[in-house]
Amino acid sequence: MSDCYPNAQQRDYEGRRAEAARLRDQQRDNASNGFDVTPPPVNGDEDRFKHIGFPGFASFTKGLAHNANGLVDPSSLQSLLDALQAGTQAALEQVQLGGGVRKLVNPLNAFAYQTTGNDSNGARIAAAPAFASRSTAIDMVERYWMALCRDVPFDRYATSGLVRAACDDLNALGFADQFGFVCTPETLFRGPYAGCDVGPHVSQFLLQDFQFGNQPIQQQQRYPRPGLDYMTDLDTWNQVNNGDVDPSGLDIIDGSRYITTLRDGGQWVHIDFPHQAGLWATIMLLNAKAKRAKAIPYGMNRAITTAEPFGSLGGPDITIQSGLAGVYALKHAWFQKWCVHRRLRPEVYAQRLELFRRGILGGAAGNPCNDEKFNDLFGEGAEVWRQTKVLNRIYEHNRQQNMAQDRGDREGSWLLPMGFPEGSPTHPAYPGGHSAFVAAAATVAKAYFADGPFPNPKVPVDGGSKLGDYCGEPLTIHGELNKLIANVTLFRDGAGMHWRTDGTTSGPNAGARRPGCGIETGGNLLGERLAISMLRDARSTYREEIGEFAFEGINGNSIRF
Template sequence: MSRSIGLPAPDCGARRAAARARRDAVSPLADHRGDGVTLINGEETAYGMSFPANYHKGLPHDVNGAVHPPSYHAMVRVLTGQETGAVETLPMGANRHGAGTAEDPIRLTVPGNETAPPSDRLGYRKLTSPFTGHVFENQGADAAALGFQPAPRLDTPELAAEMAELYAMALLRDVPFTAITDGTGPGVAAVVSALDSMPYFRPGFQADTDAEQMRYEMRGRITSGADLFRGSTPGSKTGPWLSQFMIAGNRNDRATFQALDGTPAQGNGAGPGFRGVRANFGSNDGFVLFGTQVIDQRSIVAKPGIDYMTNWASWLDCQNGVDFNNLDVFLDRRRYLTTPRDIATYVHYDALYQAYLVACLLMLAEGRLFPKDRGLPETSSRTRSAFASFGGPHVLSLVTEVATRALKAVWRQKWMHHRRARPEAVAGLLTLHANDPDRIADESLRSTIGRLHSMIPADILSRVAAHNTAQNASTNAAVRIKPRPAGEIPAGLPAIADATNYLLPMAFPEGSPTHPAYGAGHATVAGACVTVLKAFFEMYGDDGRAERMWPLPALVPTFRPDLSGNADEGGELVPAPGSPMLTVQGELNKLAANVAIARNMAGVHYYTDYSESVRLGERVAVSILEEQLSMYPEPVSMSFTSFDGDRVRVSGNGDTAGVQIFADGQKVPAEVWYARYGG
């Protein structure tokens, strides 16, 4: 019998025992990640039986948008109690006002043919993954280990600031990012002036709670277009609004086209009689290499000027669960992400971890410009190169793998704790109060919405009302959801005046998804995926202190100032103005902020959904990295700066692993850091 000249050590039974010991050693790490305490804001029981601050889309509502109380109680009981059988008895779609029947159809009209019969009857929407928060996890932090601060209450300056910003985003939805940041876009100066007048966006604001005060200090003041719609993380406030990772491509400048006789070809292409060694393109062409294929950073985007849910009938239909999905109207060409509507369309259809996979591919293809973290074993080795461990296959799989763990954590917050109403529901309350406050049955709620109304700048509200009036009169679309004829609208709807129509103009025909706000799935996945990228790739310069600078040209999409939709608007990338000093880590932070805040630009999330959720995703990712590094039989470490500006180092010594946190030069216990945003 032949034998090899060497066997792995340990092997067989000894290896099995060692594997079990490693797995057992990981379990105690879970005891140092917070106790999962999550405090709620108390509004679920504050306004009688109407639950105005909580999510109940798809359940039956009356004509004023108030949920049927027994249905809401049943939903909460079923979801928190894991009654998987009883969930089938919830009255989803039961009050669609006949949608799907001949007696009371929803009409979809085509301009030029408004007399056509209604289209196929629309279905209703279902609750999205309501039990995910109960699922256990065997890698990284359990979904219940990491908590959230209470969500802002309806009558707080923070919530007023969030709603004012959402209205502002809707008003500027078709203004290019470059015209927003330099203040030249139509309406930008007025929006900045209105927001800057709010106490929450002024210096010296003092909040009633520590959580609100902390978020205020991270967010910063709005004094110019350059401050609008920015994230609260290092780098997200620097340079162009859009991260370079959303538009830039790889350089592929090693092409050598030659004639068959050896004469160099002219230009970037090879004609007949030439042989091409490699395709030639630059970072401003926006192509990211995916093996021998390319990912084009240009996107399919929604047609400008078309918003939804701007009249009470369509708003109420959406609250009752009518399924208006996939009725978007798109521009007839692709372009780089140029406006808030463009990036809202991106996050309407993205694969959730898509932006971070593309960013990872870009950095891998430009390996000399984006080296791996110096603490990884192969980075400085003379004889080893990374592949199965700490190479492309490793980071590509992990940057997507953390997404599912992030979703479990945030879904528990959504459904099991906060059940926060979506912004469209709050806008409905503001509209109802402005037109007929007596339709709000609870006296305390009437007073609360009155205070909220008074805190939102009147100029923003009047501009929204004018915008909605114009939308409701418009037929500028291939397909439009129109208000139904009077005979097909449920009796008793409130009369909404044009001047006080404060419904939030939505970028999506269906409005928000069918799960609560706070937190946000996109934002939590963004935090987790970006954290993996910051950990795997080197974020610091040679001295290990200064951040690594962005190594490619800083770019922005082109646009025409008249916003006419001409072919060259967003059709190419040009140098960013002002030679901004960008860093790799800052652009990754900005990438997470872009994707998360894009959901706000669509009208389906609040700012605090973003700011809390990216930090939740960060903690999920660090917990997974901590456990993974404990499995390596040699020293390994990863270092980066957290979304709060803390220096984070995840390291293994060949036996166990741990997390070191330094804030302002002082060491912070890992268990304190993990529990920072819990109750």
């Protein structure tokens, strides 16, 4: 037996320092190689509308100064563009806000650096669909139907006349041609990825109770008052858009239950933290002792038999990796939002329609969607508005809201009924921040945990007051992670905050739906790619011999590294 014991004084610290430096250099080189220096693609809306005398008409301008018709003051818009070009704290202090009560959300995060994964400014996604595209118009029709269906319980979609009307309208407009699948009560308002249309509408990761250390976490959540929407009159809309008021935090809460409606889901994503969904998911998988991915050398019949994972490849590591992915995904989304696309929110597109309904921008007598100026501004989308069945329903819905809440002129409107009192946040729409950070976090979970049957699936019963056993088509772990991505993304849409294309992708090999349809838009794909680059860097730091990370991406593609 050797009498030589480990001696901290005799270790090769110079060698360790050199190896640590080499690893950091390698990560730097990887990030540099992953940095795309070609200019990001844009849809041309900013230049187009400036050229025809409507600067900012199709751009994000919330919180800036606007005229009485809700159109941005050109000098206020230019002050924002100048500040973003400079990208400094001093420059952004010179932005000319409107009322000044509502502030812009963190533009400087678009310029922040990161030391793990690829740099945000070198990432690329497809340009957002143009304002005048058919895609954007049909997307907006879905926003309207989501608002109308906010209080229909998911388990009653199959028997709801409102849901059937939504499906019929969207299908007649060509929803599948734009987004990759036909709308049915089983697919409506769901994601396009494998597993999204299997079983309950809500992912198990947003339903099941679990233990957070020694604390029981029950996933019942506070739900806002059914039937109460916001910003349905033009007076309130203008005040909120100009930043004269900030109604944040004025939600009326009626009780607690498991998520059973779009309105419930909207409230979950109203006040969540960026790392929350991913953290919950990884903790639940750890608690369930879910099988680790083949890349991980710990576990039954694996390479390491004398030790268990902890600080590396164990609970502390896996949970924090998903949280970090969420935070860094926000940097990637913020660069695209502020420095590239500056896409307007759906609530603003709807206000542009309302200006025509009122005859402020034009509009043929009795048919505001059928004059030359409307055709010019809305392009291919103009025909969608002449075909859809949703506008009359929205007008009546908003009329009833305005009468009941004593708003504005008590008449109806084509404004988008918002799920939050303050409407959308004061940062651009594309891509969605939630869509990026939830996809990044779920991708980390896919890398560390193997796919397989989801254990003991549940479904809300008795109006969401409790959970019962789910006995339908089998659910899978990775399928429920895909559903988690889609839920967190589309619940924001259901509250009126985002376009479908802000979040989901329907590019080549779009999961189990319609391969080859659409374009690779949105924050889901951005977040997935960011997470892969972070995992690439993390694996180089482990002393364990890590195998190949291998799992299916959201587009159905095989990811291996």
